[in-house]
Amino acid sequence: MKKTAILSLFLAAATLLQAQIVDSIWTKANSLYAAGDYREAIAYYSMIEASGEVSADLFYNIGNAYFKQNILSKAILYYERAMKLRPGDPDIAHNLTMANAMTIDKIEAVPEFFVFTGIKNIRRSADTDTWAWLSILLFALCLLLFGLFLFARHITLRKCAFFLSILAVLGSANCGVFACYQKKELRDTSAAIITPAVITVKSSPDASGKDLFILHEGTKVTILETLGEWQCIRLADGKQGWILRFAAETI
C-alpha cells in the first residue's frame, strides 16, 4: 500500500513536476528525517531527484540520510554530488570530511605543489556561476575605472583609476578562468565512488586477471576508460587497475 502510494507520488513528481508538489515532498522528507525515519526520508528525496533537476541541498540531505543509516558509500556519493554543485558550502565540506574519515581505505594522495593546491582551494570555494558573475562584475568595474581615467581631471585620481582598472581586468580574466575550470570539473564524469563493501581490483579487464589490491566502500576513484563490463580506475595515490562497472558509481 505504502509502495503503491510512493510509486504514484513518484510518477506524479516525474511527470507533473510542479513546484508545489516538490515543495510538499521536500517538507515531508525533511520532517521524516527529523523524526529519524531515514529510510522513508530517502524514498521521498528520491522522488524529487527522479525529476531530473538537481540541487546541492537535495543531495546534501540525501547524503545525511544515508550517513545516518550507516550506508557510507551512498552518503559520500551524494555529498560529493552536492559538493560539485556548491563547492563552497561549509556544511557539505564538514559532512564529507566526516564520512571520508570513516572509510577503511586510507589513501595518501600524490603531493602537489602547494601553490597549485592553494589556487585550487580558492577556485573550489565558489561554484561556476559565482565566478562567472564575479568576472562580469569585475569587468564592469574595470570599464568604470577606465572611464574615470579618461575623464578625471586630477592626475593622481587618473593614475589610480588606470592601475585599478588594469587590476580589475586581470581579476575578471582570472574569475573567468576559474569559472571555466569549475565548469570543466562539474561536467567531468570520471570521478566515482566505490559502492560494494569490498572489491578486488584486477590487473586486466578480465575475471582471471591478477588481483592487485582490495578497495572498500566509499573510496573515491577516477575512471580512466571503460571496456565492456570493466572500467579502468586510478586512485588518488596513482595506483591503477580494473574493476567491474557496477562497482563504482559516478558522482
Next chain:
Amino acid sequence: MIQRFFICLTALLAAGTAQAQTVEFTASAPRVVSVGEAFRITFTLNNEFENFTAPDFSGFTVLAGPSRSTSTSVQIINGKTSYSRSVSMVYILQAGQEGTVNIGAAEATVESKTYQTKTVSIQVMAAGDASSNNNTQSTAQEQSPAESRQQINAGETDVFARIHLSKSTAVQGEYMIATIKLYTRQMNIAGFEDVKFPTFNGFWSQELETPQQLQFQRENVNGNLYYTAVLRRYILFPQQTGTLKIDPFEVNCVLQVYARNSQPRSFFDSFFDSPQNIRKHIQSPTSTLKIDALPAGAPASFKGAVGKNFRMEAAFNRDSVIANDALSLLVKISGEGNIKLIETPKVSFPPHFETYDVKTSDNTKTSSSGISGAKQFEYPVIPRSEGSFDITPVEFTYFDIDKKQYVTLRSKNLRLGVAKDPNADNATGMAGVNRQSIKALDSDIHYIKTKPLRLYEKGFVFFGTWGYCLMYILLFALFVIIYYSLKSHRIKSQDVVRTRHRKANKIAQQRLKAAGQYLKNGDRNNFYEEVSRALWGFLTDKSALMPADLSQESAREVMQRKHAEEADIETYLHLLDECEFARYAPDAGRSEMEKVYHDATQIISKFEQTF
C-alpha cells in the same frame, strides 16, 4: 553387613537420649527392581516412637523383617553438644510380578502424634532383564565350551555415559543444566582413567556441586535395569546462536570382571577367583542444541542480560560532597539469570567529572534452578567543580525469559550537590585562571538543509552561454556609448570655456608680443588695436563671455568678481579707454605708446597670477 555392624556399634556406645526436635519420618527403597529380586525397604524416624504400623506390602512377598535398628550420634561443636538419634525399621521384600507397585504410607506415633511417610513407588521389571549376580552366574555356566576361553558376560561391560540437557531449545543467554550421567548394569566400576569432560564451546559454563562419591541409583532404561550415577552437573549459558554442538564426554572405565574358563572348574575355584580389571572406553553421544537469537529491537542499553526478576538500585554513597572530593555511584543489579555476565551499564556523568575504572563485585548462588544473586558496580568519580548536578538515570535492559520481551529498568533521578572546595582557590590561584578550551564531547554530521528547495536544470551553467557573452558585449557597448556621449558633450560646452580660460594668458602674451613688434615699427594704429584686443580678449577668455557682451561696466564687474584690486581695475579700464582713444586721436608720440605697452604687459601679467 559391615554397615549394619557399625550401626549396632554406635547404638551400643551412644547414650539413648532422645532430643525434642522436628520429627522426620522417611521411607527409602530402590526405584526399580526385577521380579524375584530381594530388596530392602527402610523406614527411618529420627526419634523414638511408640507405635509403628507398617504399610501394606501387597504385590511383594515379605522375606524378612521388620528388624529394628537404632543409631545415636553425639556431636560436640565448640562446646555445644547435640544428640541425634534415629530408629530404622527394615523389611526385606521380594517382587512378585511386573508393573509399578505403590507402597502406602507407614505410620508412627511420637508423643501421641501420628506421622506418616510418603508413598513409595517401585517399578518392577521382568526377571530376564534384571542383572543380579545369581542370574548372571547361572547363565555363564550354561555357555558352551566352544565359545572363546575367556568369556565376559555382556552385562558386566555394558557401561555407557550420556549428557542430559534440561532444554533442547533455548534463547541466547537462557540457562540450562547439563548432567553427565554414567549408566552401568553392574556396580563393578573400579575407577576412571583419562577423563575428558566436554568443553562446552559457545557456552559460558559453571560446574554445579556434585557429591564426591558416586551415588548409584537404579533406573529403567529401555526396559533394562541400570545403575546410574551423576558424574558432573554444569549450568550453561549459551553465548552464540544457531545449532550448537556439545562435545562428547569420554572416559576409560576400569571394570572388574570375573574371567571364566569354559573348562570344568573345581568347586573351590569360585572362592579364589580373583576379579580382573579391564578397561573400556566409553563416549557419550554428541548432542546438539538449537539456540535462538533474541528478538530484534533490543534497546540500546541491552547488553546481553537474560533472566527474570531483575531489580536495579542506583545511589551515590554520599548525597553531597565538596569539589575535588571522591565519591562513588553504586549500581546494584540483582535477579535470576546470567548475573555474572552482566556488563557494566553506561553512566554518563557531567563532562567535568573525573571518572575512574568501574569496580565490579558479584555475590551469586548457583543451583540447578539457575544463578541468582546480585552484581554491584562501583563508579568512582571526582567532581571538579561545584554545583548541583542531575545525572541521567542509569538504564539496564534484560530479556525476560518468562515474558519473552525486553524489560528496561531505570533508576531514579540521581542528584548530586557539590559544594565549593575551600582550598581550590589556593591551589589554582597561583597559576592564574585555568582556562579551558571547549571540550569536544562528540562529533556528528551537520543537520540537513531545511530552506525551501530551489531546483536547477541538470548540468546548466550560466558561464559560457550566449547570455554570459552578451553580458560582456552589453557592458562594453554601454561603456562606448557613455564615453562618446560624454566626450561630445564636453567638446560642446565645457571644453570651449575651459580652453579659452586656459589659453587666455597665452593669447594675451601673443597679442602683446605682436603689439611690441608694431611698437618697434612705429605702426601706431595696429599697435593700439593689438593692445586693445589683448586687454579685451584676456577678460573675455577669463570670464567666458562673448566679446559682444563686453562694455566698460561688465569689464569692471568681471574684474571685481575675480577680486582684483580697485587700483588695478582703474588702471585696466584707463588703459582700455586710452587704447580706444589713441586709435582716433592725433599722435601722442612714441613715449606714450611705450608707456601703454609697459602698463598693459604689467597688468596682464599681474592678472594672470590672480585670475
